[in-house]
Amino acid sequence: MEIFLSWKKGLFSNTYQFFENGIQVGLLKVGMWGNKANGNLNGKEFEFKTKGFFNQETIIIDSESLSIVGTIVYNTWRSKAIIKLPDGIECVWQYTNFWHSKWTVNKNLYFINYQGSFRKGEVISHIPDEVLIIAGLFVSNHFWQSSAAVAAT
Numbered sequence: 001m002e003i004f005l006s007w008k009k010g011l012f013s014n015t016y017q018f019f020e021n022g023i024q025v026g027l028l029k030v031g032m033w034g035n036k037a038n039g040n041l042n043g044k045e046f047e048f049k050t051k052g053f054f055n056q057e058t059i060i061i062d063s064e065s066l067s068i069v070g071t072i073v074y075n076t077w078r079s080k081a082i083i084k085l086p087d088g089i090e091c092v093w094q095y096t097n098f099w100h101s102k103w104t105v106n107k108n109l110y111f112i113n114y115q116g117s118f119r120k121g122e123v124i125s126h127i128p129d130e131v132l133i134i135a136g137l138f139v140s141n142h143f144w145q146s147s148a149a150v151a152a153t
Contacts, residue, residue, distance in 0.1 A: 003125040007137060009118065016137060018123075028134055030141055037138055038063070041130040048072075048138055058142070060131060069131050078143045083135050091132060093139045100143075105136040112136050118144045 005025070009016045018026035018041055026041030037048040045063035050056055060070035071084045072093075081093040083105065091107040105112040105127075112125040114136055125133055 001126075001128060003123070003128060003133070005123040005125070005133070006121065007116070007123070008120045011119070016141070026130075026134070028137055028141070030138075030145075037141075039134040039138065041134055044130040046131055046134060048135075050142070056142075058138070060135060062131075070135060072135060072139060072142075074139075074142070081139045083132065083139075093136060103136070103140060105132055107132065114140065 004020065006019045007016045007028075008019070014030050014032070016028040016030075017024055018028070026039065028037060028039040030037040035050040039046050039048065040063075046069065047061045047063055048058050049061070050058040056074050058072040059068055060072065061067070062069045067086075069086060072081050073084065074081045079095055083091040083093060085091065089107065091105050093105050094103060096102045096104050096113075101117060102113070102115045104114065107127055107129070110127045112123060112127055112133055115122050118141065121137075123133060123136070127133075
């Protein structure tokens with residue numbers, strides 16, 4: 001089963017809105033410095049907490065059960081990340097084009113494909129997994145914010 005979603009974010013907003021067939025089905029609200037975020041999709045809510053400075057890592061918490069449902073480990077070059085799930089499965093997040101406007105999350109033989117920018121985009125998921133869908137956009141936002149911070153210095 002394929003899931004088609006779109007997202008949009010206002011120019012000065014810190015909130016991504018997810019839409020399915022024009023109806024809002026979720027959001028991802030990122031904190032000012034990007035080290036905390038809250039997201040929900042189809043009624044499932046998650047919290048993202050990033051720790052560290054050079055070797056950053058993000059834990060994903062289910063807001064209802066307060067259990068850790070994933071950990072994101074970023075590579076140094078801001079081009080790849082590993083999303084580790086509690087069952088031991090590791091999902092690979094990576095860009096799929098030179099311009100960094102397309103990326104994917106790979107879980108075994110299944111993919112979540114993204115295309116867009118920090119303002120708007122689309123998701124085609126072959127995995128009905130809300131945490132991975134939101135995490136894919138969270139990682140992109142994390143890299144966009146990191147790149148903006150480097151460019152500003």
